[in-house]
Amino acid sequence: AQKVTQAQTEISVVEKEDVTLDCVYETRDTTYYLFWYKQPPSGELVFLIRRNSFDEQNEISGRYSWNFQKSTSSFNFTITASQVVDSAVYFCALSHYGQNFVFGPGTRLSVLP
């Protein structure tokens, strides 16, 4: 069975702090994809990144970076120099063949001015 755990229910930081959102997954598949989505207060989930199980390279996109470690089944997301606009619920998700995405419970991030 596939499962995604996001142990942090809510995180609060002050603007300009760095923050890391944790994601741990379980799967028996050797080929799988991991995703991060952002859900701002408007409600629409926005796709941030996709990573396949064979590519453990870390990725950086502006203030966002992702650390994928197969050895610990983790796919963590770091926001550097956080901003108020980063306030949202963030979801980590796992997919095998794109027809059943398993989502974690989400982490609510509040960035205070």
Next chain:
Amino acid sequence: DVKVTQSSRYLVKRTGEKVFLECVQDMDHENMFWYRQDPGLGLRLIYFSYDVKMKEKGDIPEGYSVSREKKERFSLILESASTNQTSMYLCASSSTGGDYNSPLHFGNGTRLTVT
């Protein structure tokens, strides 16, 4: 950009009513999904469809049905609404093509309240 449109942002219905939630996507995506989102539970898959007139049960299909008569439209039906179906409902679509793991594209969601 992909556009997934859900017909209603907020709905209030009475227990026992038949409820239709509509979703339309404009990118010719093969796959369409219905999720419900509840606090602390994340998103749970209700049904998905990978082709017109095809449907597959997700993790929590009880009390729901779906219809996909046209490729761009995927409807979720609550046959007899109950209070435990009060939730946020999210529609999503994705492309298959040569990539079975293309990301989901979501609509804005429909917040349904059943009284």
